[in-house]
Amino acid sequence: MSIIQCDEDCIYQHEGYCSLEMPSAITNYTGDGCVHCIKVTPRVPVSNQIKPQTPPSHF
Secondary structure, three states: OOOOEOOOOEOOEEOOEEOOOOOOOOOOOOOOOOOOOOEOOOOOOHHHOOOOOOOOOOO
């Protein structure tokens, strides 16, 4: 782990520090902040997912 402080909502941020072990290819440079920053996207909980439709039971 590096000793670079980080307070971004990034997949590499862990307990206030950057956990990126080795720099990789830059894929999302925006000109603002860290070039390796990949924002964390919230995941949809399983309970909120659409359930498959089933035919009604008429028996």
